[in-house]
Amino acid sequence: MNKIKAGARLGHYRLIYLDEAGFSASPPVQYGWSPRGKPHEAEAQNHVRRSVLGALNYTDNTLFYQIISSSVTRSDVIGFLAQIAQQVDHRLTFVVLDNAPIHHGIDEEMKSHWLQEHNLFLLYLPAYSPELNLIEIVWREAKYHWRRFITWTQDTMEHELNALFENYGSQFAVNFS
Numbered sequence: 001m002n003k004i005k006a007g008a009r010l011g012h013y014r015l016i017y018l019d020e021a022g023f024s025a026s027p028p029v030q031y032g033w034s035p036r037g038k039p040h041e042a043e044a045q046n047h048v049r050r051s052v053l054g055a056l057n058y059t060d061n062t063l064f065y066q067i068i069s070s071s072v073t074r075s076d077v078i079g080f081l082a083q084i085a086q087q088v089d090h091r092l093t094f095v096v097l098d099n100a101p102i103h104h105g106i107d108e109e110m111k112s113h114w115l116q117e118h119n120l121f122l123l124y125l126p127a128y129s130p131e132l133n134l135i136e137i138v139w140r141e142a143k144y145h146w147r148r149f150i151t152w153t154q155d156t157m158e159h160e161l162n163a164l165f166e167n168y169g170s171q172f173a174v175n176f177s
Contacts (some may be wrong), residue, residue, distance in 0.1 A: 014093040
């Protein structure tokens with residue numbers, strides 16, 4: 001993997017880390033208080049969640065993403081990979097995936113087509129090694145540092161996520177060097 005990273009830094013290859021993350025309407029870290037001697041009370045909130053499929057291009061530190069209003073399925077991943085395949089140039093593109101079940105079971109004919117037509121090759125990380133998937137760092141930063149710590153409504157959730165991820169590279173970024 002280090003040789004691929006070095007080649008990607010030099011522009012010989014494209015190296016893309018793919019994964020999905022769930023985002024909740026409520027900020028992930030919340031503190032509460034109550035008057036002394038009174039029990040803590042919290043108002044119940046509707047459960048609003050969105051899933052985000054993301055592809056971090058290590059070569060130029062850009063982010064491609066898609067917001068999904070339900071859980072991510074294998075067909076969502078395949079469609080997202082097909083979009084990535086369409087974006088590739090003449091260089092060999094390595095797409096790094098973890099071992100989530102939705103990342104497996106991709107038809108061998110489809111993988112062969114992506115390799116032959118688009119120079120796109122899927123690489124799977126060893127089991128239980130999320131630290132090797134660099135997009136995990138982007139998800140952590142987005143959830144705990146970059147997002148505005150307000151509760152999003154169902155109406156504003158997608159707008160807030162788009163505002164967050166469209167600003168990757170300008171307002172928000174992770175330096176991988």
